[in-house]
């Protein structure tokens with residue numbers, strides 16, 4: 373009886389998770405977190421029986437992506453390249469998904485607060501990266517505007533140019549503004565979190581990913597002390613990266 377009460381509390385705590393998935397009986401198995409979902413939704417049939425005891429038979433513990441939720445990016449408005457007026461890249465290479473690492477940057481420039489002003493900001497960053505730095509495209513995979521929208525940079529499937537040691541194994545998200553001086557708004561922080569959730573649900577980021585500031589990969593002030601302090605409070609914050617270089 374006590375067990376049942378405890379289990380109900382446990383389920384109650386987690387059923388508010390994204391996509392209303394409930395946790396498996398042993399939340400982490402072999403270092404991987406699983407969730408109880410319909411077996412037909414579990415990518416590559418990567419599920420185990422016996423870990424969702426209170427659920428009907430077709431619900432099992434899945435250790436891969438929920439393909440039924442694959443298009444659920446409802447929490448974030450992604451502004452496509454064509455919407456913000458991107459130039460075509462002069463080259464690209466494919467990022468092998470899913471990645472385990474999300475790297476947060478700031479643009480260290482001015483912020484913006486609307487679709488039009490953020491589009492202009494992102495365009496000027498792309499021009500700077502292509503014209504002055506001679507990169508093939510804007511460096512980041514995504515940018516978060518001060519309006520909380522996510523502006524598509526190189527996107528989920530292309531290698532970025534934002535953190536040399538980690539470009540090939542991370543998604544780089546840069547927030548417009550300078551967070552050595554400013555404090556990130558709740559809209560910006562929610563935008564980052566929802567974009568990462570979206571990447572997880574689409575299978576571009578692993579469920580067990582960790583989030584880091586650029587300064588966890590090399591010695592830099594990026595993403596600014598105020599944004600960095602906030603990231604450090606997140607449950608998926610991963611600390612200094614193993615290939616940190618200074």
Ligand SMILES: [Zn+2]
Pocket residue numbers: 476477478534586592594595
């Ligand atoms: Zn950076």
